[in-house]
Amino acid sequence: MADFLQNCLDGIATGAAYALLALGFTLIFGVLRRLNLSYGPSIMAGVFAGTALYMGFNAGLAEIAIATVIGAVVVGAYIERLCFWAIRKDMAVASMVSSFVIWMQIEEAVTLLFPDRTYAFPGILADAVVEFGPFFLRASSLAMLAIAAIAVLGLLALIYRTHFGLAVRAVSENPEAARVAGVNTGLVTFLAFACASALGGLAGFLIAAGDQQITPLFGLWATFKGLIAMMLGGMGSIPGAVLGGLLLGVVEANALWYLGVETRDLVAYMLLFVVLTFRPGGLMGQAALMARRAAESRV
Amino acid sequence: MLDDHLIGVLSNMGMISFIALSAYLVLVVGEISFGQQAFFAISAYASGIASAMWGWPFLAAVLWGAAIAGLGGLLLAIPTLRIRGLYFAIATLAFAEMVRLALEIFTYQVEVDGELVGPDGSEGFRDIRYIYEADISAGEFLLVILGLLAVTLAIILWIERTRLGAILRMVGEDPALARLQGVNVNLAKIATVAAAGLVAGIGGALYAHLNTYVEPKIFNVMLGVHGLAYGLIGGLGTAFGPLLGVALDIGVLESTRAFSGYRMIVFGGLVAVLLIVRPRGLLDEAAVYRIRRFLLRKHAGD
DSSP: OHHHHHHHHHHHHHHHHHHHHHHHHHHHHHHHSSOOTTHHHHHHHHHHHHHHHHHHHOOOHHHHHHHHHHHHHHHHHHHIIIIIISSOTTOHHHHHHHHHHHHHHHHHHHHHHSOSSOEEOOOSSOSOEEEETTEEEEHHHHHHHHHHHHHHHHHHHHHHHSHHHHHHHHHHHOHHHHHHTTOOHHHHHHHHHHHHHHHHHHHHHHHHHHHTEEOTTHHHHHHHHHHHHHHHHOTTOHHHHHHHHHHHHHHHHHHHHHHOHHHHHHHHHHHHHHHHHHOTTOTTTHHHHHHHHHHHHHO | OOOHHHHHHHHHHHHHHHHHHHHHHHHHTTOOOSOTHHHHHHHHHHHHIIIIISOOOHHHHHHHHHHHHHHHHHHHHTTTTTOOHHHHHHHHHHHHHHHHHHHHHOBOOEEETTEEESBBGGGOBOOOOHHHHTTOOHHHHHHHHHHHHHHHHHHHHHHHHSHHHHHHHHHHHOHHHHHHTTOOHHHHHHHHHHHHHHHHHHHHHHHHHHHSOBOGGGGSHHHHHHHHHHHHHHOSSSTHHHHHHHIIIIIIIIHHOTTTTSHHHHHHHHHHHHHHHOTTOTTOHHHHHHHHHHHHHHHHHO
């Protein structure tokens, strides 16, 4: 039992990182209704911008964090213009494949600029451990949890309490109607994409600082973990992204402990497959999916 | 005579074409699959087991592998019937990764001629030596690949011209309308996904026998996403589209080595621009219609 609880604690810490990645994914999907496979690689490019600053100029943590976020936003803007803004809105598959080839492009560009396998990244609170009775948690994980919680609250406030958030929801609900009502849909989409990239940059900084290293494979990892977490919760749902991330983290941690490293990923994919089979809209997205299908069947 | 490099490139193109065709079939009925590499993998293993461990002849092993892959398609299609759109894409991705990770722990070996042969988890599956024992040259094997590809392509093109092809396109365009026309949408989807599994399976069986060695990590998600992308680059209007996509990527960019080192930067940029101009690929429905009209007019003029 004690093992199980400690695993859950570890899982929640990893899950917080997954949740942050899933939040960015879900924000992009919510406003575009299309999937950005290049989300992870854009974060990876940002983290490498931070690494470059760290290695080249021995910059401080704050500058590195800012460089990471800016790098992710710049690459994100490139992806948004090329793969989403420039492609017809009803061609979702074309956008997705386009974001995939741009992923390959980003990965190759980064590998050319940074040819080694791994690069060092400055750690924050790297060795500190917080103890709760018999249980313990790395301080960096605790920081990640806190920042994830703040990010969720900030995002909810942005989407549900501001004028910009109202525009985002309007574009998400019905882009044509939003345009007629005077919303600059292109700008709102671009800004929401930039917000998601900034959030991704923050997540990437925290994850890289926790690991104290970075590889070009980080892009693949971030895309898939974020995607699985988002799909578990349901696409476009903010609470779903958090739930999906934490659930994925906890299940992975327990599978690792009880079944071993080979089986961990297998269990994660089984979880996803089973959830989608029985709830085809994800855990928190089922109601939205059903509502949309009901609306379609009325038309 | 063709040189070895060219034979290698053409063989690769032929085998990858099966995955591209398989992803294309799923796209025709309106779904996206990130998971066709699973059927490639299933058949590579199943056919390898049949020929290297059970001593089956080559063609029987290929058919067996493809049949098992088709069965895998059926097993994937039934539970995912209610899943649509991007959720379907991710469900197929999860399925394919489950298959790959299961192969990482799958071990089944028997003694053949005093040596242990068979899949050995993440070590892979060595010694699928049929084409060496039967003394088949790379050139002859290329003919086998192209022959099977031609047969598969001919069958798909023929189906596309029939009423069944029109029904499948309708299911992809508008399932609700298809249902109103009395089409059994679920059956059409299940049958197509199973057939797509079979097609990918032929490629997988050929791959295992040409390379004599397979390991689970070859069948990762990149293989499947490339297969999907080829259809979209070449065009979704005809089964020639995926083949054109394969030819452009592997045939022109990878093998000319003109852009080695930064091939993906060039290729990625070109494809991104192509998808802006032609979001359904080079040979999209409109292009196919124009080409067909042009050919018919020429024919009528003779």
